[in-house]
Amino acid sequence: MPTLKINDIQVNVEPGTLLLDACAQAGHPVPSYCYHSALTPVATCRMCLVEIKGQPKLATSCTTLAADGQEVFTNSKAVADGRAGVMEFLLINHPLDCPICDQAGECKLQDYSYQYGSGDSRMAEPKRRYRYEDLGAKIVIDKNRCIHCTRCVRFTREISGTGELIVANRGSELEVTTYSGRTMDENPLAGNVVDLCPVGALTSRDFRFNKRVWYLKPVPTISRHSPMANPIWADVDQNRLWRFRPRPQGTRLSTQFMLDSERLAWHRYDLDPARRLATPLLDGAPGTLEAIAARLRAAGSVAVVGQGTFGCDAAQRLGDLASSPDLRYGSGDRLEPVQFPTLQLSGDGIFNRRGFSERGFRFGHLEELLARVKSGEVKALVLLHDEEFSGRTETAKLREILEAVPFSLLLEPIPSDLAGTARLPVATYLEESDFVINHEGELRRYQKALEPPKGVKPLAAWARELAAALHEAKV
Template sequence: MPKCTIDGREAEFTPGQNLIEVAKKVGIEIPYFCYHPGLSVVAQCRMCAVQVEKMGKLQTACSTPATEGMVVHTRSEIAKQNQRSIMEFLLINHPLDCPICDKSGECDLQDNSYKFGDSNSRYTEERRTYLDLDMGPVIKKNMNRCIHCTRCIRFGEEVANIHEMVAVRRGNNTEITTIDGRPLETDYAGNYSDICPTGSLTLKDFRFKRRAWYLKKTNTVCEGCSRGCNMEIHQDANRVHRCLPRVNMDVNQYWLCDEGRFNFHYLHSAERVVEPAIKGKNDDLSMTDWDSALDAAKAALVGARKLTVLVGSDLTNEEILLLQSFIPQHLSGAEIVHFGTAGVATVADDAAADKLLKRRSKTANLHGIEQLGLKPFRGISDGTDAVLVVRGGRAELPELPSVKLVGVGVFEKSEARNFSVVLPGTAFAEKDGTIVNFQGKEQKLRRAVIPAGKSKALSEILMMWMNRKSS
């Protein structure tokens, strides 16, 4: 491999790699704003400029590929002077409203200012100010904090495939906005907030909810479709506040779609059934204790002439394997099939739903459930007098017949009305497990919060069923 030297350290590189990436590999941080590894290089903020021996002027590290024998200084006096000057320049209009800014604690502008900037500013003129701009349901813009890095414009054009962010006017009056002030249209708008290196593009869903430093992070996978984008769940006090993408170049690169990003809200919904429930005299569901609900579930299922078990393709492989061993022993003769997305019965029906990430299967483990040998649901067979539905939070309920219905897992109150018994289970962020994406990759769901209310893991529910004396 070719080698160069950065701040006295020898660094190997692959031809074409820029100096920011090569320096990172040997633990040297070159500050930057406009560069993002998932976007084109424009070299316009000048924050990354470094000294390269035998080259007259400072070179922008984002646009300079390493070459064999190159000698680079990122902390020479002239490089440091540039970093201080650029920081001073970028901050002349910045409101310094970190105490009320959502980006505070994870802001590139804050971090670079602290590490590479000067503590003084010579600026005495009046700062320019703008009112906040509502950019649709996902993003609110605070233009006062913008440093014109154009990452957002490039994300729209190059990744989301939509030209919706633009820079209008020039010089001190430059403003980032949408065309004609229209709301953002992309299904990937949350990424604008992730890539903005300042608190200029804020997620409306997260605005003023929690300071970044209070959030506990769990590496997991999105359950929103069969791609299984890698993401972090951020929670505090057992409440999920946001999901952010994790880089996986084979699966989702740097991005998440909005559907997957905001899917977590059902975890804490007041509409979710989080206590065992049985149908009362007036066909209303009433909350009860676990023993009574288990007895009612057994009474409905054991001894049914013909029982169908519908298993959601939003369950993990471990949960499916448990059911495959439990059902033949305790509900013998039952037909077991899987369900998940209307119009996507098998993996053969699963395909790209857009040009970027989304898949047609709206459950995360369709490919895993088929590998485990379950057949797709094609309709209730004649003579069925009881149905057991087991699902996580995403599988779409098919039309169910008017027979005895028992639900295990995550249900909304409106759905639960059709059931005789509901045993509340865990959702994707409340359990560990394995799912298989459309590429055949096994990925791990990890538990980020404890189950809501009295909900229990499927393994615990089945164990309680087996231990219940009334059986």
């Protein structure tokens, strides 16, 4: 393993480690715009300059490998002068439009200009000006802000493979644009170029001018629309959800980026409280948990059906309501097309199938349940369901079971057109804390991001109270 000194601190690194990563490992991270761990390093921004003892010129740490015996300095006068010069150059044409820029508050150009800039500019000529352009319906580009780091260009070549973005012209006419007027509408990963852009040149039509980012609180959660339950940030403010963003786990490529379908799924969970169920329903009228429990007990043998897109704690509590272990059934049959194998490690959209299976839920046996209902063996059904993850065939089967069973309790965070004897107002996954076990056996936790409306509770809480009411009735 190479051993080197960084600002007189000795560090050991793995062979093939870039100096930029070695500096971060030593506790002296260097600034960068163009570098990204998932993209080919190109050293176009020149911000990651470091001084290497014995070399006549400053080196770009994102393209230099750490070598045994190197002595590296990230805070020398030569490095400081080099970074200040780069910042002055980058700000030559950059507009002072921070008050209206969506990137304000999370902009690397702002941060680095304070940390490494000189505060002066020798630019007396008029700044270059472009009109903003729509790159289709999803992405807007403002070329005035672009610093030509080429992250977005490399992303469309190396990750999405669509190649819409190019660097055109030379010198002062250099610009990032689309090839032959193409849009980014056909790129299912288009939203990632907004995350990659360090300066707000690329913005999302979905989020543009909606919210100042410094008001947002990022809460760690998971993507329910990723077959691997990938970690993401849910940005919230004033008990409202505003956007989803990737939450990278180290250098794991599958967590670095997210599909636009996952990114835009936040709209599904930005629910109007006035349109949500706020009280338990029994026979179509407001009821109580005790009344539902009494009907459930009087009905007889109880089966439960749990969709594998909810948390493991919810699964455990739901399973406790079944009259016997063999009356726990699993549902959910959503399949995701695998377009990017390096990012989409599975096509099974029921991401917590493993967690439910470990708690006794059997998938693929709804026909058996229907037969047991029709024979009179099963008298009551508790169904945990989200219509987004069940196809037409499975939904029709569930509807048939609900129509045949004498008593049914429907638990749906987002109501569907399925009909049940009783309903409880259940919280969405953003209104609870739980965990799932994805298809690779990884435990993924998610935290409560929103407060549920009054009367709405997480499934685990309802199931716990329901089990207690059933126990009291037995006693």
